Amino acid sequence: MHGQDGRGTRTARMVVAQILGEGVKKAMEIPPSISGWDDIVSVVITGARGMLGRELAGALQRSSWGQSRRQAIHACDLDEMDITNPSEVEKQISAWRPQLVINCAAQTDVDGCESNRARAFGVNADGPLNLARVCRRYRSKLIHISTDFVFDGRGHGPYRPDDETGPLNVYGESKLAGERAVQQNLDEHLIVRTAWLFGSGGKNFVSTIRQLAQERDQLEVVKDQVGSPTYTADLSEAIIHLVQAGAEGIYHFANAGNCSWYEFAREIVRQCGYPTKVKPIGSAKLKRAARRPAWSVLDVSRYKKATGQPVRSWQQALADYLSKI
Numbered sequence: 001m002h003g004q005d006g007r008g009t010r011t012a013r014m015v016v017a018q019i020l021g022e023g024v025k026k027a028m029e030i031p032p033s034i035s036g037w038d039d040i041v042s043v044v045i046t047g048a049r050g051m052l053g054r055e056l057a058g059a060l061q062r063s064s065w066g067q068s069r070r071q072a073i074h075a076c077d078l079d080e081m082d083i084t085n086p087s088e089v090e091k092q093i094s095a096w097r098p099q100l101v102i103n104c105a106a107q108t109d110v111d112g113c114e115s116n117r118a119r120a121f122g123v124n125a126d127g128p129l130n131l132a133r134v135c136r137r138y139r140s141k142l143i144h145i146s147t148d149f150v151f152d153g154r155g156h157g158p159y160r161p162d163d164e165t166g167p168l169n170v171y172g173e174s175k176l177a178g179e180r181a182v183q184q185n186l187d188e189h190l191i192v193r194t195a196w197l198f199g200s201g202g203k204n205f206v207s208t209i210r211q212l213a214q215e216r217d218q219l220e221v222v223k224d225q226v227g228s229p230t231y232t233a234d235l236s237e238a239i240i241h242l243v244q245a246g247a248e249g250i251y252h253f254a255n256a257g258n259c260s261w262y263e264f265a266r267e268i269v270r271q272c273g274y275p276t277k278v279k280p281i282g283s284a285k286l287k288r289a290a291r292r293p294a295w296s297v298l299d300v301s302r303y304k305k306a307t308g309q310p311v312r313s314w315q316q317a318l319a320d321y322l323s324k325i
């Protein structure tokens with residue numbers, strides 16, 4: 001659906017409109033495109049108390065853009081703007097009038113989504129739909145965060161943004177429905193799929209393994225799921241670079257390299273310097289409610305091409321995170 005580098009710029013679309021014979025008047029009706037931070041005065045971050053939202057709000061505040069426009073970041077969560085409530089979304093966006101909305105709000109309890117499908121679809125599909133509709137009305141760009149769980153895990157190489165989707169669980173289905181709602185209701189969108197997040201301000205795999213390794217001599221961790229661990233600080237920087245590059249369409253971002261949860265746990269224990277043994281087990285042993293993809297490694301070459309930015313390895317990102325906690 002999208003070209004290799006996402007959608008075109010405002011100029012490109014105006015040119016296309018003129019070539020089609022619609023003339024300058026029609027071209028001027030096309031909503032203004034945001035091709036970098038210079039065009040942005042106000043940003044809304046939803047789900048800002050979550051692991052990514054918190055990190056992103058901080059990264060934006062520390063950025064040169066944030067330093068010059070301190071009052072312009074509206075970092076909100078459920079209590080201030082419930083994204084499942086259309087009138088609340090309308091009320092807040094009409095008051096804040098952001099040029100950019102970044103949706104980090106989600107129902108991320110993957111097993112919990114299996115037993116509460118309505119809640120999963122409410123937050124992960126209807127939420128982005130409400131945001132996209134209101135963004136269209138107020139001519140805001142929407143960045144929507146999505147997941148490697150939209151894939152079925154039967155791939156043989158890293159998943160590219162245009163690869164066929166096929167979620168295995170309700171969480172993945174609801175996130176894919178959210179992507180489609182954004183694509184179908186708003187031209188000016190950017191969908192960033194990411195995976196296996198760790199970072200400050202939230203319980204995550206790294207903090208859990210670190211805690212357990214302090215308490216136990218041996219840990220059992222699944223070996224038959226392989227993915228791309230990703231540090232929220234690196235993802236936040238990546239989102240900022242993508243905005244600067246004027247990226248639109250679907251992009252993948254994850255730290256470089258891949259591993260199983262077992263290998264990830266072993267590296268956490270090694271970097272922490274604990275003597276704890278890590279034993280590999282199969283997923284079946286955990287009897288979790290949601291099926292998970294066996295392979296969900298993300299190809300980030302579109303990101304690198306659009307931004308010109310390198311992507312560091314998950315091991316380096318892990319070391320950085322561990323040095324800060």
Ligand SMILES: NC(=O)c1ccc[n+]([C@@H]2O[C@H](COP(=O)([O-])OP(=O)(O)OC[C@H]3O[C@@H](n4cnc5c(N)ncnc54)[C@H](OP(=O)(O)O)[C@@H]3O)[C@@H](O)[C@H]2O)c1
Pocket residue numbers: 046047048049050051052053077078081082083084103104105106107108123127145146147148175194195196197198202
């Ligand atoms: N975590 C991962 O490993 C991972 C992997 C791939 C992709 N992602 C995606 O990355 C994004 C960020 O994930 P995360 O781990 O930072 O999530 P998170 O820590 O669970 O944060 C999500 C935030 O959204 C809030 N929220 C829930 N329902 C809401 C609603 N109706 N309106 C407004 N806010 C609401 C949550 O509040 P409550 O806590 O009160 O519910 C929470 O503060 C999500 O889109 C997720 O799907 C995450």
